[in-house]
Amino acid sequence: MTKPRVLIVGAGFAGYHAAKSLARIARGRAEIVLLNPTDYFLYLPLLPEVAAGVLEPTRISVPLSATLPDVRVVIGEADRIDLDGRRVGYQQPDNGAGELTYDRLVLAVGSVNKLLPIPGVTEHAHGFRGLPEALYLHDHIVRQIELAEVAEDPAEREARCTFVVVGAGYTGTEVAAHGQLFTDELATQHPRLGLRPRWMLIDVADRVLPELDPRMSETARRVLDGRGVEVCLGMSVKQATGDGVRLSDGRSVPTRSLVWCVGVRPDPLVDGLGLRTEKGRLLVDEFLGVPGRPEVFACGDAAAVPDLTRPGKITPMTAQHAERQGKLVAHNIAASFGQGRCRPYRHHDLGFVVDLGGRDAAANPLHVPLAGLPAKAVTRGYHLFAMPGNRARVGADWLLDATTRRPGVQLGLVPANDVPLENAAPEMPVRAR
Secondary structure, three states: OOOOEEEEEOOOHHHHHHHHHHHHHHOOOOEEEEEEOOOEEEOHHHHHHHHOOOOOHHHHEEEHHHHOOOOEEEEOEEEEEEOOOOEEEEEOOOOOEEEEEOOEEEEOOOEEEOOOOOOOHHHHOEOOOOHHHHHHHHHHHHHHHHHHHHOOOHHHHHHHOEEEEEOOOHHHHHHHHHHHHHHHHHHHHOOOOOOOOEEEEEEOOOOOOOOOOHHHHHHHHHHHHHHOOEEEEOOOEEEEOOOEEEEOOOOEEEOOEEEEOOOEEEOHHHHHHOOOEEOOEEEOOOOOEEOOEEEEEEOHHHEEOEOOOOOOOEOOOOHHHHHHHHHHHHHHHHHHOOOOOOOOOOOOOOOOEEEOOOOOEEEOHHHOOEEHHHHHHHHHHHHHHHOOOOHHHHHHHHHHHHHOOOOOOOOOOOOHHHOEHHHOOOOOOOOOO
16 A cells, blocks of 8 residues: 655754654654755754854754655755645756645744845845855855955944844844854954954844843843943834944944844745634644644644643744654654544743853753853753754864864855845745645
């Protein structure tokens, strides 16, 4: 008999762990197909360390085929879904087209940059959601320091040495913290620069890391202040140009570097499915199934999963929830084929970690607040445990960074035209019936 096919769309935290868990649970009783635009799982929490030159980009890129040997990996980006016909169409990397059928479908397409209607932002800001953006930002930072060193105009030199990060959540806080350390080191390699690079972190919230425990916010703020990062709270960017930004308090800041870390929104693929959504996320039940479509499941950032620990709420868009939902959806899909029983999703968070570069971090494992070296040990230990591969290589890079100088060179791998924010969240045409 033909094996039933389970098609998983997306290999982020949810999709990757769904495929890995289902391959173990099903044990050859189902064909598992994973559709993803790249051939790797990207460990997003360490992306700021790639931009700052701490980690090589391949360290956080875990190959799908090598780590999922019992899963058929198809490289392509889903752009059309026929729910009635149980087919998913996709675009191949060489612009060809393909189509996959399924008996069970898992939508784990994740999220994209959140865009706001601010003049000039989409044209002049840099997003930060993948390897191309991180590699480009690394080169951009090095390039601005090098150009500033040879600039004759003091105003141009200062503008090139000013880096503005918008969004003081996880990503923005880590980018600013790592970035200040990186440019301070670059400045020592360019003694004719004549000034210290300036980093600004901007957010409309009243504290950094507003979604976390206030004690973690205080730790992060103390580290940022100690490094000289200018934290500007209760304000936003009103306009961006190629020469600078205008803030909501009326100030104009000359800069060539605007990094957009405001947040994320569900992948636009779910918008055109004709299914119920909540805040742009596909509505599912506590078993991660789509109501009215027993063959369709969703998990991760693209799914509005009821939070049974907080009645009336949905789970936040975090890697911690996505990974656990991916594992559970694998169990429930197996149950839909008669193997075991469905279980509801219920998860109490075990704490959070924020790496601030150098010897600094903020963590609250099991809600015990930590700072400094203890937090750093917990943070790095957590990341090594959570990574599905490349652990030894990541550890080696951390050791090298602690004992040697980072090479401040441009690699030239990603052209500027490949990473504008306006291209970071394409509105893909979706056909669903």
